[in-house]
Amino acid sequence: MVDDYAGDKALFAAGITELACMAHVRRKFFDLHAANGSPIAAEALRCISQLCAIEQQARALTSTERGQRRQVQARSLLTQ
Numbered sequence: 001m002v003d004d005y006a007g008d009k010a011l012f013a014a015g016i017t018e019l020a021c022m023a024h025v026r027r028k029f030f031d032l033h034a035a036n037g038s039p040i041a042a043e044a045l046r047c048i049s050q051l052c053a054i055e056q057q058a059r060a061l062t063s064t065e066r067g068q069r070r071q072v073q074a075r076s077l078l079t080q
Helices: 006-013 022-036 039-057 063-079
Strands: none
Touching: 022 039, 039 063
């Protein structure tokens, strides 16, 4: 997972998989919604908010339990 540092781009060309930070993804949708009231951006923000709530509720769980909860509760939101 990287923070869009330009030096990391060469790693992706070499076959490393890039993972986007949800905070950065959210910011792009926030900016889009603020700029023009995009209903798609609003829906994305709603889903991201629900994902954050799932993570908050799972904070005290073990990594295995968090993974299970993500499969049950978060997977459909991510698919959307």
